[in-house]
Amino acid sequence: MTNVVRRPTPADPTPGLAAGVDAPSSVVRTQPPELGPDAVAVVEGRSFMVSNAAGDVPVGTIGGLVHDDTRLLSHWELTLGGAPLLILSSGTVDDDSAAFFLTNADLPHVPTNSVGVRRQRFISEAMQERIELECFANEVQSVQLRLRVGTDFADLFEIKQCVRDRSANITRDHPADGSGLRFTYRNADFEAVTDLKSSPPADRVEENDLIWDLRLEPGMKWHAELTVALPRRPSEMPSLHRQFGKGFDLVGEDPTEIWHTDCPLQDFDSELINRVLRKSKLDLVALRIEQKVGDETIVLPAAGLPWFLTIFGRDSLVTAYQTVCFGPRLAHGTLRMLANYQGTKLDDFRDEEPGKILHEVRSGELTRTGEKPHNPYYGTSDATQLWLILLSEYWRWTLDDDFVRQYRDNVYAALRWIDHYGDMDNDGYVEYATRSPQGLGNHCWRDSPDGIAYSDGTIPVLPIATCEVQGYTYDAKLRAAELADGPLGDPELAERLRAEAHRLRQRFNEDFWIDKRGGYYAVGLDGDKNPIDSMTSNMGQLLWSGIVPPERARIIADQLLAGHMFSGWGVRTTSTSNTCYNPIGYHSGTVWPHDNSLIAHGLNRYGFQTEATRIIVGMLEAADLSEHRLPEAFAGYDRSYGRKPVPYPTACTPQAWASAAPLLFLRTLLGLEARDGQLTLNPCLPQDFGRIKLLRLQAFGKRWDLEAIGTQGHVQLSE
Helix, strand or coil: CCCCCCCCECCECCCCCCCCCCCCCCCCCCCCHHHCCCCEEEEECCEEEEECCCCCECCCCCCEEEECCEEEECEEEEEECCEECEEEEEEEEECCEEEEEEECCCECCECCCCEEEEEEEEECCEEEEEEEEEECCCCCEEEEEEEEEECCCCEHHHHHCCCCCCHHHEEECCCCCCCEEEEEEEECCEEEEEEEEEECCCCEEECCEEEEEEEECCCCEEEEEEEEECCCCCCECCCCECCHHHCCCECCCCHHHHHHHHCCEEEECCHHHHHHHHHHHHHHHHCEEEEEECCEEEEEECCECCCECCCECHHHHHHHHHHHHHCCHHHHHHHHHHHHCCCCCCECCCCECCCCCCCECCCCHHHHCCCCCCCCECCCCCHHHHHHHHHHHHHHHHCCHHHHHHCHHHHHHHHHHHHHHHCCCCCCCCCECCCCCCCCCCCCCCCCCCCCCCCCCCCCCCCEEEHHHHHHHHHHHHHHHHHHHCCCCCHHHHHHHHHHHHHHHHHHHHHCEECHHHCEECCEECCCCCEECCCECHHHHHHHHCCCCHHHHHHHHHHHHCCCCECCCCEECECCCCCCCCCCCCCCCCECHHHHHHHHHHHHHCCCHHHHHHHHHHHHHHHHCCCCCCCCCECCCCHHHCCCCCECCCCCCCEHHHHCHHHHHHHHHHCCEEECCEEECCCCCCHHHCEEEEEEEEECCEEEEEEEECCEEEEEECC
């Protein structure tokens, strides 16, 4: 009997290597139902806490306090008289704070609603929680307040999958006076500590529980303040917030104010745009990572809450591109940080190659001990091109020749990666396939195991060349040619890159085009160079890259806005005409705001302003019905299915490139471009949006004022 050799696919990317090894780290968010749809999350930089609507973290859920990829609290439950508290109202106050308004259940000798409870939670240098009780009864109430505390020190990757039992190696050193709890875990040189302080001290400690025996007089108020330290790495900038008792004051420059200083001043007639942009900017501040690189403090966006509060390649680069017209700070920091991590050698375990830009960086136990390859991991086929695209866009908006020249070697290394390592079989296309037993199956933005599939749902064999990656490559080479003609001073390179881009465009439009179903681009080519025939939103991103010839642009625009692709809220990742369509499949039918922002920008590039505006209005209205915030993804149900967009059940919120999408939407509505030291406007604003003014917008080291209404607009230097 002949043994059948299994060929690698994104669902099983290393069939020979994976035997006996843990599965690759999942990118699909699987959230158990215990926390409920009203789960509350607070975030600040690299720290977050997720709880249920009462503020509790039951054992066995994805909830808890996570800092620097390690869970410091996995159990955090407050009871009064031995019973859970009843929820009156709860939710976030700002991204870094939340409030929970609760009352007591019906207890022996304590009627329901006799004790009001408020929990306030805040993340800065520490996780701080204030618990306040107020007695509304007409007589004295004797009650026991108990806080159950526990930690498993789980690595972030385990929280999403399966948490190993570390209990035998966790040391408990709880002060006898009830002033707190202390847990310590060590594995080789990895150490994690949960140090909880309580003021006032608990009356007693039982195992890992803090207990206060309270005697509440009528009208009496009582409170306790709890603090869990969140240690910073030497390169990380400290939080600017003081502790609870200092009134939430700030120390030093407030990053929110810095962001608003960077951004142009808004003066909009439309309250819709005002509300959504205000929320977007606050979310981007919450997701910032501030680090010292040499003598410089740089800022770049983390990808999203809860799973991606770290440095990413693709996500951070796209976010920085979306925001560059609102100030170059994020683009500057992203370019610099990712250049520092650019690949220098061949490392199969980490999918590293010379010149390659990373996928993500992690610092939890599994990475530190070498079980996971994320220090950093390079499994991405598009971040290198996106780095070149962002460098070009940053230069177009700043004309900072010195900055570009500083990264000359990085540019050349990135271009070599595209042609040598990215093009695995020398056919002119950038393909991907992992070499790591821990590697991702898909190295494109649709990075779930079934993110790239034939229209019937069959998973293709690797290596795969996706269509949008070829578009990014085309755009990256043309932009690098522009830099070569300009600050890099290398006209021979510029000529070569333009010729290569021209050949890529010609071949791409022959090999990826499918005439069926009215005409569209295949989502990719499989390992046998056969078209992967799903109709997807990726073809919309081709318009953003400019690789689509004008005579086909109208066909693509019509497909994107047809009912099988456009839900009414936005363009779906997958057409409903595909058998594999699933409105709540992660990449097989959902609506992604960042995807739609690139699609709309691409439509506008080809002159389809009406179509772009239709997408943008749908997305802004979806945000307004979702607390003014765009999440990572919506379900792909048609707008007629309900009055509000149906949430994707485990979407990251906030997520950087979703939060940044409205900024690119506004730029697209304005037709705002920076080129050759000039700002140009070509607006197409809906009538009910009225007038839009942006004052003191940064470009070319100067400040500019612009105003638009309808299809009319003008730009001038600020006074």
